[in-house]
Amino acid sequence: MNLPTKTPLSEALRLLIGQGVDAIDTPALVLDLDAMKRNLARMAEFAKKHDIRWRPHAKMHKSSALAKLQMQAGAVGVCVQKTAEAEAMVAGGVTNVYISNEVIAPHKLARVAALSHMLAAERGQLAIAVDSAEGVARLAQAMNERRAATGIPAVIDVFVELDVGQGRCGVAPGQAAVALAHEVRKHPALRFAGLQAYQGKAQHLRSPQERRDAIASVVQDAETTRKLIEREGIAVDLVTGAGTGSFVLEAASGVFGELQAGSFLFMDGDYAKNERDPAQPQFEHALFVKTQVMSAAGGHVVCDAGHKCHAIDSGMPTVYSFGSEPELEYFNGGDEHGILRRARPGAELPALGRTLWLIPGHCDPTVNLHDTMIGVTGGLKAGKVERIIRVDARGALT
Amino acid sequence: MNLPTKTPLSEALRLLIGQGVDAIDTPALVLDLDAMKRNLARMAEFAKKHDIRWRPHAKMHKSSALAKLQMQAGAVGVCVQKTAEAEAMVAGGVTNVYISNEVIAPHKLARVAALSHMLAAERGQLAIAVDSAEGVARLAQAMNERRAATGIPAVIDVFVELDVGQGRCGVAPGQAAVALAHEVRKHPALRFAGLQAYQGKAQHLRSPQERRDAIASVVQDAETTRKLIEREGIAVDLVTGAGTGSFVLEAASGVFGELQAGSFLFMDGDYAKNERDPAQPQFEHALFVKTQVMSAAGGHVVCDAGHKCHAIDSGMPTVYSFGSEPELEYFNGGDEHGILRRARPGAELPALGRTLWLIPGHCDPTVNLHDTMIGVTGGLKAGKVERIIRVDARGALT
Numbered sequence: 001m002n003l004p005t006k007t008p009l010s011e012a013l014r015l016l017i018g019q020g021v022d023a024i025d026t027p028a029l030v031l032d033l034d035a036m037k038r039n040l041a042r043m044a045e046f047a048k049k050h051d052i053r054w055r056p057h058a059k060m061h062k063s064s065a066l067a068k069l070q071m072q073a074g075a076v077g078v079c080v081q082k083t084a085e086a087e088a089m090v091a092g093g094v095t096n097v098y099i100s101n102e103v104i105a106p107h108k109l110a111r112v113a114a115l116s117h118m119l120a121a122e123r124g125q126l127a128i129a130v131d132s133a134e135g136v137a138r139l140a141q142a143m144n145e146r147r148a149a150t151g152i153p154a155v156i157d158v159f160v161e162l163d164v165g166q167g168r169c170g171v172a173p174g175q176a177a178v179a180l181a182h183e184v185r186k187h188p189a190l191r192f193a194g195l196q197a198y199q200g201k202a203q204h205l206r207s208p209q210e211r212r213d214a215i216a217s218v219v220q221d222a223e224t225t226r227k228l229i230e231r232e233g234i235a236v237d238l239v240t241g242a243g244t245g246s247f248v249l250e251a252a253s254g255v256f257g258e259l260q261a262g263s264f265l266f267m268d269g270d271y272a273k274n275e276r277d278p279a280q281p282q283f284e285h286a287l288f289v290k291t292q293v294m295s296a297a298g299g300h301v302v303c304d305a306g307h308k309c310h311a312i313d314s315g316m317p318t319v320y321s322f323g324s325e326p327e328l329e330y331f332n333g334g335d336e337h338g339i340l341r342r343a344r345p346g347a348e349l350p351a352l353g354r355t356l357w358l359i360p361g362h363c364d365p366t367v368n369l370h371d372t373m374i375g376v377t378g379g380l381k382a383g384k385v386e387r388i389i390r391v392d393a394r395g396a397l398t
Numbered sequence: 399m400n401l402p403t404k405t406p407l408s409e410a411l412r413l414l415i416g417q418g419v420d421a422i423d424t425p426a427l428v429l430d431l432d433a434m435k436r437n438l439a440r441m442a443e444f445a446k447k448h449d450i451r452w453r454p455h456a457k458m459h460k461s462s463a464l465a466k467l468q469m470q471a472g473a474v475g476v477c478v479q480k481t482a483e484a485e486a487m488v489a490g491g492v493t494n495v496y497i498s499n500e501v502i503a504p505h506k507l508a509r510v511a512a513l514s515h516m517l518a519a520e521r522g523q524l525a526i527a528v529d530s531a532e533g534v535a536r537l538a539q540a541m542n543e544r545r546a547a548t549g550i551p552a553v554i555d556v557f558v559e560l561d562v563g564q565g566r567c568g569v570a571p572g573q574a575a576v577a578l579a580h581e582v583r584k585h586p587a588l589r590f591a592g593l594q595a596y597q598g599k600a601q602h603l604r605s606p607q608e609r610r611d612a613i614a615s616v617v618q619d620a621e622t623t624r625k626l627i628e629r630e631g632i633a634v635d636l637v638t639g640a641g642t643g644s645f646v647l648e649a650a651s652g653v654f655g656e657l658q659a660g661s662f663l664f665m666d667g668d669y670a671k672n673e674r675d676p677a678q679p680q681f682e683h684a685l686f687v688k689t690q691v692m693s694a695a696g697g698h699v700v701c702d703a704g705h706k707c708h709a710i711d712s713g714m715p716t717v718y719s720f721g722s723e724p725e726l727e728y729f730n731g732g733d734e735h736g737i738l739r740r741a742r743p744g745a746e747l748p749a750l751g752r753t754l755w756l757i758p759g760h761c762d763p764t765v766n767l768h769d770t771m772i773g774v775t776g777g778l779k780a781g782k783v784e785r786i787i788r789v790d791a792r793g794a795l796t
Binding site: 002004012102107108176312336365368398 | 732737792
């Protein structure tokens, strides 16, 4: 099979390594590596303390280099949403990948099967989610065809996805999941690996109590379904799920065995608006858009980063303030521009040419707009460019 | 100078050429080439009939191949918003490029100057917008330095941008623009080429009368400023501006000499919500996202295209209906999913695995999410893939 290949970094990017942050052209996606490493250490410590597996979601950073960094810190592998993301991770040397999403197209399932066989040959492991008997049958067919073609007896891990309140994919908790577990177990190339119970909407409920209520219902659904399946003599090895907004609750549930939280590594502007659960580690913003004032002819100033540079599905970016108070507020200026106004009376409007740092509202689709992240150490004021991190799975949609 | 280079198309994409639309994997950005060519012919005819130049905005398609197609149809060149977009266009063989936006960073102005000199050597032309004396001085310095280094006496076209109601970049109409025209004329490497008067907000006013009122004010501002500048003995060769929502008005004004409209080529879902001015050609949707139902376990169906696949700044995509009535409505399902519900009672929900076509709300940032557009002829039902069109300037942010 053909895995995606990497193109060389541009000369301009290679020359940037070792230079000060001032040398970074705008707009650019910049990663504060110090903050990111502290976030990673906090998560690793949390998982160790609670004796729980973590397989962070790589749909967020889409970088095989960061996936491997997470695995060095103790993660068992990564989750992805797309077959093409899985291919990019495997091409980058990641050996444990869970496609935590449904795949239904036969030609895409052929790619999933090929990846599973490739990883089996390297003692790695691929996993996937299902929520229909047809999906299970098609997956089994693709695995059997690949097995026949290669002679490798690969087995793919299959999680039955429950809809635990998000109203998107997944079967209803209860008997529908039991039936699907039986379907999975009909096929020797498929291993029933457990349940996926992810409630995306609960992540962004602002108060800890609202999140506790939402996740209590998730835990109950998962627990009830697990018991129903086990009553049929089928082991449920793992319940997997949880995002950055709620993982402390899933970790404490006694039902979940694996956390998928990914955003903690960069920490979205939006997640920071959640009132923090005291049990949750205090994560820092690590992902920024460097931007520059390119017009100040009106009573406001205009910067060179618009929504081709950062995603706005979770609101506008926040302007980072080096002081204790916010100075500027970002308003939508279209695809290529941002309008900056005073966030408080008396705040100083930045002059033409001044550079600023934005905190994206939502990291995942922001990262997906960029081919690279510029990794800096030593802070945003006086730091240096340490490395360029490729977004291997940028645009990996299929 | 180093222009961006192209990586080869993947084997999967190359093999797609000549196959039926059914072979297109999902999600994918698909261009109906027949509809696009009809849109192009309608615009060319309009410009010819009204005897007006058109320099369509390539920030929309970001493709040098489509830019050249537009020039073959009569466009004088293309507009872009970013220096990196201009570089991608020139690398693809486009010789007349207008950066209709301000550039203020000295290292970026050095790239602008290099591009201007490269084009001058090839009898091409680069143009740029300004809205500050500092911007003019920095541009002149960059041009002078490049002139000294190369010995080529290149001259860059400079448009003074007016803020005609958008509240973004541009000086106020009137004396501020006169002063800036004088600044431009101080420098031999800069040619004062005229005024830019673009009102982005007017494009999406829904009724023709609202748009007429908004553009009447734009025309008056541009006309007043032009007369003030001409009174000082300075020729204003060109007033440039206009988008797809309003260009018939600018074309009829007698003041505008050039239209920048770009979206007409693909026709956004959002522009289609405008009540059409009778003078405007009837453009067709030419850009689609092909998607597939990948889950139907709930009472709704879920497709595999979320907002990593199409921009949602102008609302959710519309589900294309082959019949006379809308069948399905698209709801936000996050980064990788869309939720589809019945648009009318009795409409049939599509089965697992069925493919569908979405019309993006806003073409520009949608195209910027994709490396390629798959060009088809013969329609979405029974057509064939004719060519793969690269999005050369995807992610060209600087």
